[in-house]
Amino acid sequence: xxxxxxxPRYKIIEKRQSVAFWCNPISGHATLYWYQQILGQGPKLLxxxxxxxxxxxxxxxxxxxxxxxxxGVDSTLKIQPAKLEDSAVYLCASSRAGGPxxxxxxxxxxxxxxx
Amino acid sequence: AQKITQxxxxxxxxxxxxxxxxCTYDTSDPSYGLFWYKQPSSGEMIFxxxxxxYDQQNATEGRYSLNFQKARKSANLVISASQLGDSxxxxxxxxxxxxxxxxxxxxxxQLKVEL
Numbered sequence: 185x186x187x188x189x190x191x192p193r194y195k196i197i198e199k200r201q202s203v204a205f206w207c208n209p210i211s212g213h214a215t216l217y218w219y220q221q222i223l224g225q226g227p228k229l230l231x232x233x234x235x236x237x238x239x240x241x242x243x244x245x246x247x248x249x250x251x252x253x254x255x256g257v258d259s260t261l262k263i264q265p266a267k268l269e270d271s272a273v274y275l276c277a278s279s280r281a282g283g284p285x286x287x288x289x290x291x292x293x294x295x296x297x298x299x
Numbered sequence: 300a301q302k303i304t305q306x307x308x309x310x311x312x313x314x315x316x317x318x319x320x321x322c323t324y325d326t327s328d329p330s331y332g333l334f335w336y337k338q339p340s341s342g343e344m345i346f347x348x349x350x351x352x353y354d355q356q357n358a359t360e361g362r363y364s365l366n367f368q369k370a371r372k373s374a375n376l377v378i379s380a381s382q383l384g385d386s387x388x389x390x391x392x393x394x395x396x397x398x399x400x401x402x403x404x405x406x407x408x409q410l411k412v413e414l
Contacts, residue, residue, distance in 0.1 A: 215400065226303070226390050226404030227344070240401055273342060279400060286400050290336075290344035 186210065188291035190276050196297045202264035205294045209257070209278030215239075216253055217288060218261050219275040227275055233259065263296075271298045301326040303391050303405035310410050312381045319366070320376040320408045322391030330396035333374040335365065338388040338407070347389075350374060352396075381412045 189208040197203050209216050214235050219227035230249065232239040235256040244251070248267070253259040263270055273293040279286035302325040312318040324333065335347040350358045350365045358365045366375040378385055388409050392402040 217401075224406070226392070226406050227402075228404070229401050232401060275344065277344070287334075287346050287349065288344075288400070288402065289346070293342045295342070 188276055188278055188289055190274075190291035190294055192294055193292060194295050194297075196299065197266055199268055199298050200265040202262065203266055203296065204263075205261045205274050205276075205296075207259045207261070207276030207291060209259070209276070210289055213278035213280055213289070214256070215279045215286065216259050217277040217279075218251055218259070219277065221273040221275055221293070223272070230261070266296075266298045268298050271296055301328070301331070301393050301395065301403050303393055303403055305391055305405035305408050307408045308406075310408055312378075312410065312412055314383060314412055314414055315380055317377060317379045318381055318410065320378070320389050320391075320410065322374045322376065322405060324372050324374060324391075324393050326393065326395065328395050332394045332396065333365070333367070334392040334394065334402065335363070335374075335376045336390045336392060336404075337385075338390060340387070344390070348376070378410075383412050383414070386410060386412045 221227040231241040233253040276291045277288040337345045
């Protein structure tokens, strides 16, 4: 089966500009996650969707970050306006719904550099 | 809140030798899962192994085994017969069974396999 797809792979922007990332999860996976991974750190969950509803967005900086998952499939993460500290790799992951354990499958990530 | 601690920023191992990567965790929830992921320089996160908090036996997956010591709250990853391709960043993560499978990651250990 095809893996989690993300685009673009790399993005360089100036601070205060806006940027959007796209994720297509594995077919049939109801749960989708966006993680932020700053250099030298482990990934940190930004937002989790179950189908097209938000399960957890407690660590999403809502003043500048937004995410949506229309129709419960693809998802878009947006940053507007970007700050220098947003430079990171943004990882999308998906998993099947239900059960006490669901392995998360990760995409290749989008490396964002804010200048 | 749960926390994952990986105290080894970097490790070296000779090819064909075994290596142990340390991970300790902290949670007051009795039901949780522990995961290890590998992140090569290409950036994708690759699932390696999982251990549930109620599992009686240590998990094994090929050359990977998880040394789970519940009383000590440790979940060390053992890689046997190291290969050059094992050189990567390794992350320990924890998910709460009732937490929507949200993962909390450690800071990672950079493993370098030498000839």
